Amino acid sequence: MTATLSAGPAAWLVCGRCSAMLYGKRYARGARVCPECGWHGPLTAAERLEQLLDPESARLLDTAVSDSDPLGFTDSRPYTDRLRDARAKTGMPDAVLCARGRIEGNPVVVAAMDFRFLGGSLGANVGEAVTQACEIALRERTPLLVVTASGGARMQEGIVSLMQMAKTSQALGQLDEAGILTVTLISDPTFGGVAASYATLTDVIVAEPGARLGFAGPRVIEQTIRQTLPPGFQTAEFLLEHGVVDMIVPRVELRSALGRLLSVANRRPDGEPHERPAERVAVIRDPAGLPERDPWECVQAARRLGRPTTLDYIGLLLADFTELHGDRAYADCPALVAGLGRLDGTSVVVIGTQKGHTARDLAARNYGMPTPAGYRKAARVMRLAGKLGLPVVTFVDTAGAYPGIEAEEHGQSVAIAENLKLMAGLPVPVVAVVTGEGGSGGALALAFADRVLMCANAVYSVISAEGCASILWKDPAAAPQAAAALRVDARSLLALGIVDGVVREPGDGAETDHLAAARALHDALADSLAGLLPLDQMTLVTARRARFRQFGAGTSVVLDDDPVEKENAR
Incomplete structure (x- = not known):
């Protein structure tokens, strides 16, 4: 995390990776990316929406928020007190903001998480908000973008928190069935129940440089099974090499990269006129040629x-x-x-x-x-x-x-x-x-x-x-x-x-x-x-299968349930 060294608009900060001194205004203008080492500092959910969505296109979704404390949980403090403090500190009802908007003109529903709110943990409110975002995307047939930042399931909600993994995964599955594009943007960190549910179930997984993603965090792995972890373990670069993420995109390029993906996946016209080429012999179909x-x-x-x-x-x-x-x-x-x-x-x-x-x-x-x-x-x-x-x-x-x-x-x-x-x-x-x-x-x-x-x-x-x-x-x-x-x-x-x-x-x-x-x-x-x-789907598949069915058949094949072909074969 960055540390502020002086107050006011000209605050100086320390980079969370290389410890370089950063001038606050320059750091903010650079999308909170260290100009010295490229470290991507944390963003709030509101800053994410501002950064990703086209200007003036964001419309916050009114997702249900509950004040329930299903376990009556208390550690050193009651859970209800922790919730109240987190809301006061962040100005958010819980750890996710959901909105409609556009990215490079492409409509999208966004669920953006905020690590400041109890470590971005997955509780009932977060699970409900993400699920409602999925349902809105389904109803409006609009692509879904999830921006993750989480330490995992919310322990204070116990087994109810665990059930949010199933609920959100089910919602993503319904978007698959409906043919609606889903995309995840992984920010640092994304662990536990979020990583093992909606964060990794989308069609395309984009990660910011250096973002960490995994089920068990390094500290848990080292303390429970005493394994020595390789350098860069669970970082975006490690995960790209190991087949988990689709691409790593620097923050300043995210809007254009996501816009291009959404536009192509939605078959949105590119605005360029395209004419069939002049008649040419494109393919030779006669061996004599x-x-x-x-x-x-x-x-x-x-x-x-x-x-x-x-x-x-x-x-x-x-x-x-x-x-x-x-x-x-x-x-x-x-x-x-x-x-x-x-x-x-x-x-x-x-x-x-x-x-x-x-x-x-x-x-x-x-x-x-x-x-x-x-x-x-x-x-x-x-x-x-x-x-x-x-x-x-x-x-x-x-x-x-x-x-x-x-x-x-x-x-x-x-x-x-x-x-x-x-x-x-x-x-x-x-x-x-x-x-x-x-x-x-x-x-x-x-x-x-x-x-x-x-x-x-x-x-x-x-x-x-x-x-x-x-x-x-x-x-x-x-x-x-x-x-x-x-x-x-x-x-x-x-x-x-x-x-x-x-x-x-x-x-x-x-x-x-x-x-x-x-x-x-x-x-x-x-x-x-x-x-x-x-051609329609059935025609395509039937013809494709027939094309390959013929190889090596030698004689015509008569299907048992085709009386016309049986008669012709006689």
Whole structure:
């Protein structure tokens, strides 16, 4: 906490992290962020609403407040006395303020907590206020933003406080069922019952730099089980790495970041005119339109480091992109990128494997081979797409799923299988593009789609050519023969019906002109989405399942309950 050294408007303060002397007015103008070390000082709930909501847009909600003391609790003082003092000190009825407002013009319901009021603890009044905010968001079909600052459940209310975790979690679940976006802003600190309920149940979790989040606080952990905690334990940076939070946003950038997210998730028009491009041959659908090529040459072309990556395509194709991180379980896989953005003004979810252009990039991104955390991150973001009704675009460029010991320990097979089942029933349009290598089940886990496209120099196979050669030819040098036998090239796969179309590449390959490659991919995506967006959910899912049902069937399948098909089959 900051400490005031002198009174009046020119008060000097001491930074709570680096102990630097801070001039009060400058500190306030900088949103209470230390200019020396970036430490984000505490804000009151009223200051939060002022900082986040558009000027003059905030309207406080009249949430019910009770004076009840369910346990008649007394420690060194009666609980009722503590409540009275907290109200007098803060001017608040309890530890949360709720309001309607707008963020960058986007309507939102906000529940902002205040740590000054009994440590922001979760009591009946707080639980009731947050639940009422959820109910208002549900009734008005408006996104919900929760700003957390809490030490946990309110001990003075005992088991009644514990029940608030269930009540608020239920309310968040109803917003999920209704397809309404929910967002949490984690401020320091957020612990205990709040962390284990509504703080971590939202669609997107944003954290301020250095904010701490956890179920048990460091002191509790150290005192109860005597564990030595790693540096930076439970901070936003630690939690981003471990897959719990989606992003860390400095305070001065919060309004614009939240506004961008709300705008895209709500499919709000971006104000830019968007016209369909002039008629072009966006996708080649006839194998005769493609030249015959040596499959091994295609393998080598697909692996060129200069080819555009998922992040390259995102930068060239999408506006207002917000990247989401983490599987909410144990890690954020850098080999898989996911987020929301706009393609020609249409809000979309984009998911793709990410390699890189240098040895350092490749190592940092695990050579584009996703771990189970990557596939679970993809699944989480696809479920969000289904909830919000946003089409999904996937970019596939991977040698395959990561095959290491840790991946097996965390259920690589299960993660891939769960993605396949999820994508089979996803109630929104899905377009997959193999942009480079499409390696085995690790690629298919992102390519169970309504339209499966591939770039002209891409390859798609059950196994790498080298792997097949080692197993069946007993000689890795036989990879060219294996590639030919596996028919991994775009022309062969289009003829087999595995892909629905092939996207042309400029010159000798996409790596020679990223902009031209992106234009071609843009036209292919725009063409595919134009045909899918008008379709209802049942039509989409039924057709997608039928597309994959046909592979390997050999003969027509007659359903037991379809007498017309039975008669035709005779």
